[in-house]
Amino acid sequence: MKWRRTLLPHSRWAVISVPYLWMLLFFAVPFLIVLKIAFSHQALAIPPYTPVLEFVDKAVMLKLNLSNFLELVRDAHYLEAYASSLKIAAISTFFCLLIGYPMAYTIARLPPTSRNIALMLVILPSWISFLIRIYAWMGILQTNGLLNKALLSIGIIDEPLRMMNTPLAAYIGIVYAYLPFMILPLYSNLVKLDLRLLEAAYDLGAKPWKAFVKITLPLSRSGIIAGCMLVMIPAVGEFVIPELLGGPDTLMIGRLLWSQFFSAGNWPMASAVAIVMLVLLLIPIIVFHRFQQRELEGRLA
Amino acid sequence: MASQAASPQAEPAPRNDRPGNDKRGDDNYLRIVDVRKEFDGFVAVDDVNLSIRKGEIFALLGGSGCGKSTLLRCLAGFEKPTAGKIILDGQLMNDIAPYEQAVNMMFQSYALFPHMTVEQNVAFGPTQKKMPKAEVAQRVEEMLALVQMTKFAKRKPHQLSGGQQQRVALARSVATRPKLLLLDEPMGALDKKLRSHMQLELVNIIEKLAVTCVMVTHDQEEAMTMAHRIALMDAGRIRQVGTPDEIYEQPTSRFAAEFIGLLNVIEGTIEQDHPDFVTIRSGALPDPVFIGHGISGFEGQHVAFAVRPEKVGISKQEPVQKHNKARGTIEEIAYYGSHSVYHVRLPSGFKVMSNFANRERWASDSFTWNDEVWVSWDDNAGVVLNS
Numbered sequence: 001m002k003w004r005r006t007l008l009p010h011s012r013w014a015v016i017s018v019p020y021l022w023m024l025l026f027f028a029v030p031f032l033i034v035l036k037i038a039f040s041h042q043a044l045a046i047p048p049y050t051p052v053l054e055f056v057d058k059a060v061m062l063k064l065n066l067s068n069f070l071e072l073v074r075d076a077h078y079l080e081a082y083a084s085s086l087k088i089a090a091i092s093t094f095f096c097l098l099i100g101y102p103m104a105y106t107i108a109r110l111p112p113t114s115r116n117i118a119l120m121l122v123i124l125p126s127w128i129s130f131l132i133r134i135y136a137w138m139g140i141l142q143t144n145g146l147l148n149k150a151l152l153s154i155g156i157i158d159e160p161l162r163m164m165n166t167p168l169a170a171y172i173g174i175v176y177a178y179l180p181f182m183i184l185p186l187y188s189n190l191v192k193l194d195l196r197l198l199e200a201a202y203d204l205g206a207k208p209w210k211a212f213v214k215i216t217l218p219l220s221r222s223g224i225i226a227g228c229m230l231v232m233i234p235a236v237g238e239f240v241i242p243e244l245l246g247g248p249d250t251l252m253i254g255r256l257l258w259s260q261f262f263s264a265g266n267w268p269m270a271s272a273v274a275i276v277m278l279v280l281l282l283i284p285i286i287v288f289h290r291f292q293q294r295e296l297e298g299r300l301a
Numbered sequence: 302m303a304s305q306a307a308s309p310q311a312e313p314a315p316r317n318d319r320p321g322n323d324k325r326g327d328d329n330y331l332r333i334v335d336v337r338k339e340f341d342g343f344v345a346v347d348d349v350n351l352s353i354r355k356g357e358i359f360a361l362l363g364g365s366g367c368g369k370s371t372l373l374r375c376l377a378g379f380e381k382p383t384a385g386k387i388i389l390d391g392q393l394m395n396d397i398a399p400y401e402q403a404v405n406m407m408f409q410s411y412a413l414f415p416h417m418t419v420e421q422n423v424a425f426g427p428t429q430k431k432m433p434k435a436e437v438a439q440r441v442e443e444m445l446a447l448v449q450m451t452k453f454a455k456r457k458p459h460q461l462s463g464g465q466q467q468r469v470a471l472a473r474s475v476a477t478r479p480k481l482l483l484l485d486e487p488m489g490a491l492d493k494k495l496r497s498h499m500q501l502e503l504v505n506i507i508e509k510l511a512v513t514c515v516m517v518t519h520d521q522e523e524a525m526t527m528a529h530r531i532a533l534m535d536a537g538r539i540r541q542v543g544t545p546d547e548i549y550e551q552p553t554s555r556f557a558a559e560f561i562g563l564l565n566v567i568e569g570t571i572e573q574d575h576p577d578f579v580t581i582r583s584g585a586l587p588d589p590v591f592i593g594h595g596i597s598g599f600e601g602q603h604v605a606f607a608v609r610p611e612k613v614g615i616s617k618q619e620p621v622q623k624h625n626k627a628r629g630t631i632e633e634i635a636y637y638g639s640h641s642v643y644h645v646r647l648p649s650g651f652k653v654m655s656n657f658a659n660r661e662r663w664a665s666d667s668f669t670w671n672d673e674v675w676v677s678w679d680d681n682a683g684v685v686l687n688s
Contacts (some may be wrong), residue, residue: 199379200412202399205429205477211400214425218416 014100031267031278038271039064049268068272078256078273082280085253088167088242089235092174093182096231097224099175100182104223107183108190119187122180134173134244141169141245165247173241189223190216222295229288233281253277329388330355331376331481336385338371342675345371347537348385353530358507358514360528362521362560368537369517376515377406377483384610390480392401400429405479409486411470413458419445419469420454426477444472444504447506464495475510482507484516488523503643521561525549533557534568549609555686558607563642565613565653566686567606574600581606581685591624593680598687608683610637611656615668616675626677629653631670643677 040049054061072078107118125133140146141163148160163169193216201211239254246252253273261270307394333354334606338346346368361369364598374380374551376387378399387394394402405426413422423444427437445451448468458466467487475482487503488496502643507514518524522603524531525545533540533548533556541557552558555566567590569583579596580589590606598604620626632652633644640658647653653676 033645117558194410194412196408197378197414199399200406200408200414201378201425201429202379203404204426204473205407206399206425207400215414244350 034271034274037267038068038275039066040268041065041067042268044264046182047267048265052089065268068268069276071269072223072276081251081253081256082137082276084251085236085238085277086280088170088174088252089232089238091187092171092178093232095171095175096179096182097228100179100186100227101224103179104183104186104190107187115191116140116283122183123285126180130177131240133177134241137169137173137176137245138150138164141172164245165249167246170246170250170252173245174235174238175230177241178231178235179232184229185226185230186220187224189220193219222292224225225288225291229284236281237277303322327355327390328352330357330390331515332386332388333372333376334386334388335374336372336382336387338368338375338380338625339383342351344537346375346382349537349539351532351539351542353513353515356508356511357530358504358516358528359514360524360531361517361526362531363517363534363536364519364560367534369519369534370639372534373406373483373485373515373517378402378480393428403477403480404483405474405477405481406485407470407474407487408465409489411458411466411490413466413470413473415458417425418454419456419458419461420452422458422469423473423476426473430477440476444476447509447639447679448472448604467499474508475512478510479512482512484514486518487516487527488518488520496523497526503527525561531592533560535560550684552607552684552686555605555607558684558686563610563654565608565610567608567651569604569606571598571600571602571604574598578680579685585647585649586627587648588615588624588627590683591680592683593686596685598685602687605686606683607686608653608678610642612678612682613653613655614677615645615655615657616677617668617672619675620677622677622679624673625680625682627653628673628675629666631672631674634668635672643674645674 036052036234039052043050053121143160151157201215242250257270257273260266329352333351336349363369375382414546423441424437427440450468531548532542541553567583568586569581572582573580576595579592582589627647629645629647631643635642640656643655645653655676
């Protein structure tokens with residue numbers, strides 16, 4: 001029995017340490033490297049930035065260069081890009097919710113056998129490469145693309161609409177690409193809803209719509225928040241969709257970051273842009289986490 | 302009990318033994334006429350007819366799958382009867398949506414809204430019925446006082462015990478002063494000790510509100526304790542309707558007799574059929590069963606004679622009576638505390654159950670296994686069942 005007692009704490013520690021080690025290696029260390037680069041100067045060297053820590057004359061020198069961050073505040077272009085990214089992400093999230101909620105609700109109310117098929121259909125498109133699906137949208141939205149041809153042939157429009165390379169195309173692309181991330185958490189929440197609560201509401205005189213607003217909607221709040229987080233957070237940093245579909249008018253921080261890194265070769269500036277974006281996204285994540293924590297405590301109490 | 306809880310439109314029900322028997326109420330307040338409910342060809346409720354009095358507590362009693370819950374859901378408006386009519390207070394209810402009916406249900410799981418406080422739960426009904434705000438607040442206060450939950454008004458349902466949740470569920474379902482209150486297995490989620498306490502309390506509150514109540518239960522004890530009248534259901538049909546003592550003492554069918562309580566059933570044929578006495582010959586007993594009154598039957602008819610264990614006496618000496626006695630040996634003893642049930646095997650192999658009240662602390666010691674004893678019953682102790 002003795003070996004057990006001595007072994008158990010160690011093996012437990014070993015199991016717990018795996019995710020921490022993972023986080024350390026693949027999140028904390030890269031983050032610190034990016035943070036370090038953000039506080040350095042651009043340089044014509046390999047790597048193309050100046051060191052932050054220097055060992056000169058038996059002294060360790062820490063030089064934090066704040067000019068990259070100051071540049072972010074000074075140059076209205078960056079602020080605009082942040083604001084525009086948040087706006088595009090927020091509006092896309094709203095439309096994902098608007099389209100995703102009824103879909104998730106309907107799937108959750110289907111008989112269990114067809115429910116799985118419907119969920120399959122939601123997930124199925126993501127088996128095809130993301131890039132290919134975005135290229136498909138280019139084919140649909142082009143001036144002589146599928147959508148315009150269809151609309152022209154039924155006679156709804158007289159001349160083709162210009163959709164490709166406009167913010168509208170970027171919105172369509174983002175909503176399309178992130179819709180499953182809205183539907184899945186909403187579905188898993190709505191499928192758990194006790195239907196007797198709705199019956200109780202009808203029984204007490206609530207019309208179906210009232211019962212939805214008073215019972216279903218508030219009880220699915222955690223699903224709504226989870227879905228919005230899953231859509232909003234990656235959408236803010238989205239690069240591929242605005243680049244391929246949005247055209248030059250669609251200003252997003254991911255594109256600025258890309259151009260700083262690959263075109264200007266300014267690694268420190270690109271790193272600073274990334275750090276600020278991360279901080280901006282951390283705020284809603286913390287709020288979400290707090291909310292979940294409170295809900296969990298409430299249920300356990 | 303809080304004094305402000307007395308409802309304005311209804312005086313407290315008269316405190317006689319069984320207020321539902323009181324003939325002041327409208328006998329046909331709720332009428333269920335030829336109601337039938339089918340699900341994909343399966344008949345859940347089969348041409349049920351019932352009339353329920355105003356102010357009565359009426360129980361639908363039966364095993365699982367007997368159709369009692371389906372009938373209750375028809376009354377609530379959640380299910381539409383395939384055929385037949387449900388008429389409440391002169392109004393046909395079949396096509397009225399559940400949210401437009403003055404019928405409220407207390408769910409087995411209570412179905413309290415988890416995101417609302419006790420107060421908000423109770424206020425839900427009155428608010429939906431477009432009652433003015435001040436009146437809603439007053440009604441909520443009144444209802445919470447009635448169920449003694451005023452202290453817990455700001456709590457959420459998950460912070461309450463099972464019994465407290467039930468009180469809130471009851472307060473919520475009567476807050477709109479429904480014409481008909483439906484209880485679905487009201488004690489289903491409570492433990493045994495709390496159950497017997499809440500049964501009486503629930504009846505008190507319902508009688509105080511003088512609301513007509515239909516309850517569904519599979520627990521015969523619960524139905525007998527709470528209800529003024531019971532409808533025994535089996536396979537979608539009503540088998541017998543009556544007061545608890547009628548159902549218990551005068552079952553009209555073998556099903557009814559066996560469903561409620563323990564029972565000795567002796568099968569045999571009518572030997573002598575006279576206007577003032579009947580004898581039944583059975584292979585189980587050495588002598589024919591003697592019944593001290595006439596029955597509807599004919600000589601030679603195959604019948605079952607049923608007698609409850611508490612009406613069967615047990616003794617070491619031979620009873621003085623002429624009929625209805627048999628000698629046997631005690632094979633099994635079930636000790637229940639308040640009484641013991643002795644299983645006495647007769648020479649024919651037939652086993653008779655006899656209750657013996659443990660009036661004295663060690664009374665159950667007087668008989669033991671393999672004792673030779675006599676079992677006996679009165680001429681009018683049992684009933685003859687021909688179905």
